[in-house]
Amino acid sequence: MASPSILVVDDDIVAAELLSEVLTKEGYSVTVSTSGTEAVRAGEASFFDIVITDLKMPEFSGIDVLDAFKRMSPQTIVFVITAFGSFETAINAIQNGAYDYMVKPFKIDEIKTKVKRCIEQHRVIRSEQLAHHPPEDLTFKAIIGSSPKMLEVYKTVAMVASSDAPVLIMGESGTGKELIARALHEKSPRSGMPYVVVNCATFPENLLESELFGHVKGAFTNALMDKRGLFEEADGGTCFLDEIGDMPISLQVKLLRVLQTNEIRRIGGTASSFINVRFVAATNKHLPSMVRSKEFREDLFYRLNVITINLPPLRDHLDDIPLLAEHFFRKAVAKSKKDVRCISKEAMDVLASYNWPGNIRQLENTIERAIALTNNKALLVSDIPAEVLKRAEPPSPGPDFPTLADVKIEYIEKVLRHTNGNQKLAAEILGVDRKTLYRLLKNR
Numbered sequence: 483m484a485s486p487s488i489l490v491v492d493d494d495i496v497a498a499e500l501l502s503e504v505l506t507k508e509g510y511s512v513t514v515s516t517s518g519t520e521a522v523r524a525g526e527a528s529f530f531d532i533v534i535t536d537l538k539m540p541e542f543s544g545i546d547v548l549d550a551f552k553r554m555s556p557q558t559i560v561f562v563i564t565a566f567g568s569f570e571t572a573i574n575a576i577q578n579g580a581y582d583y584m585v586k587p588f589k590i591d592e593i594k595t596k597v598k599r600c601i602e603q604h605r606v607i608r609s610e611q612l613a614h615h616p617p618e619d620l621t622f623k624a625i626i627g628s629s630p631k632m633l634e635v636y637k638t639v640a641m642v643a644s645s646d647a648p649v650l651i652m653g654e655s656g657t658g659k660e661l662i663a664r665a666l667h668e669k670s671p672r673s674g675m676p677y678v679v680v681n682c683a684t685f686p687e688n689l690l691e692s693e694l695f696g697h698v699k700g701a702f703t704n705a706l707m708d709k710r711g712l713f714e715e716a717d718g719g720t721c722f723l724d725e726i727g728d729m730p731i732s733l734q735v736k737l738l739r740v741l742q743t744n745e746i747r748r749i750g751g752t753a754s755s756f757i758n759v760r761f762v763a764a765t766n767k768h769l770p771s772m773v774r775s776k777e778f779r780e781d782l783f784y785r786l787n788v789i790t791i792n793l794p795p796l797r798d799h800l801d802d803i804p805l806l807a808e809h810f811f812r813k814a815v816a817k818s819k820k821d822v823r824c825i826s827k828e829a830m831d832v833l834a835s836y837n838w839p840g841n842i843r844q845l846e847n848t849i850e851r852a853i854a855l856t857n858n859k860a861l862l863v864s865d866i867p868a869e870v871l872k873r874a875e876p877p878s879p880g881p882d883f884p885t886l887a888d889v890k891i892e893y894i895e896k897v898l899r900h901t902n903g904n905q906k907l908a909a910e911i912l913g914v915d916r917k918t919l920y921r922l923l924k925n926r
């Protein structure tokens with residue numbers, strides 16, 4: 483799948499280059515324009531998923547850029563950046579259709595998160611592209627695990643995929659809820675139809691309603707034209723309501739009505755229409771307690787909870803770690819193009835005894851980072867970040883004594899950990915020359 487494209491517009495060349503560098507590192511394909519007119523020319527020449535424009539520029543301002551893109555490329559999402567003092571203008575930008583604004587100086591992480599969320603929310607477009615390359619994506623998004631707990635999950639997915647009843651997926655953060663939701667769609671008779679993802683946590687309340695239901699022209703100040711909602715976009719397919727626990731209570735009533743009647747009405751509209759959508763919802767919150775504390779409607783909970791899939795935390799299926807780790811290892815090695823051959827047994831033991839509060843996502847990130855940083859031919863204990871090492875229980879002593887070779891390697895790894903992977907220093911401590919150390923590491 484092509485990486486999302488971003489156009490950065492700022493007359494301050496240094497600022498533009500800096501932002502471009504950060505976003506390129508995140509994997510986006512970034513183009514820079516140093517004036518509004520240049521930006522419009524770029525937009526005429528190619529499509530951009532996102533435009534990030536400075537507001538105050540000579541001649542052609544950020545608002546002009548915004549207007550131009552609204553006209554020539556309504557699909558493009560425009561972020562406006564503004565310096566202190568022009569906050570009002572930024573609000574004005576939003577009312578003119580900018581997706582978001584940021585005040586300078588903004589934090590790098592803030593812009594990264596915003597762009598990422600924005601891309602996630604606009605999965606609709608990307609899921610259409612996806613439909614054209616299903617095999618590639620399926621292998622990329624393979625669901626790994628063969629523990630009894632995961633097999634139970636697969637069984638439920640297989641049993642309920644062809645039904646139209648709502649499914650509620652519950653599980654801690656990083657347990658694979660999104661992956662399972664997608665699998666439910668792909669394994670269903672609706673797989674050729676749209677798969678629409680809505681993250682209920684990232685929109686402010688009023689925006690979420692108009693995203694979901696759409697609106698008619700003039701329904702509110704910046705409703706400049708009729709707009710289809712995501713429920714309509716999902717017609718015939720599946721709508722995945724992610725982070726449903728964060729849906730505002732007022733919208734919960736409206737969603738319940740849709741689930742009961744399949745009927746929707748755009749905001750400000752008079753006519754209603756019927757949709758044929760399969761709903762899948764997910765949350766990492768504990769909905770039953772939210773029902774008790776009246777933060778989540780009981781009637782909606784029961785309606786969504788016709789079929790429940792509980793994803794186990796990774797610490798409850800540690801036996802899947804070798805398979806998962808190998809899978810992420812292969813993916814990370816392919817991505818880094820490094821010659822790392824395997825995960826050492828000691829390193830695997832450490833991975834398999836940690837309690838992984840961030841679940842499968844944390845395991846994936848840990849391996850990816852380790853591969854990116856290592857200079858070794860195998861992923862060693864010394865490549866594993868300190869927090870994982872610290873909390874991993876010591877591997878239980880087996881009944882057999884380790885061989886001398888095992889002890890030797892273990893000792894070398896210990897020294898390497900001590901030197902933070904510095905092989906030159908490690909060789910000095912071990913009293914061998916560097917070549918010998920290389921050979922020892924290679925022959926494990």
Ligand SMILES: Nc1ncnc2c1ncn2[C@@H]1O[C@H](COP(=O)(O)OP(=O)(O)OP(=O)(O)O)[C@@H](O)[C@H]1O
Nearest residue numbers: 624625626654655656657658659660661766842843
């Ligand atoms: N069984 C699995 N096999 C392979 N990869 C997995 C598996 N489960 C999760 N992953 C990967 O782990 C990461 C996190 O998964 P996902 O986004 O589905 O989690 P989530 O439960 O939706 O988390 P959150 O509640 O934080 O949104 C993703 O990159 C996903 O591909």
Ligand SMILES: [Mg+2]
Nearest residue numbers: 656659660724
């Ligand atoms: Mg998720």
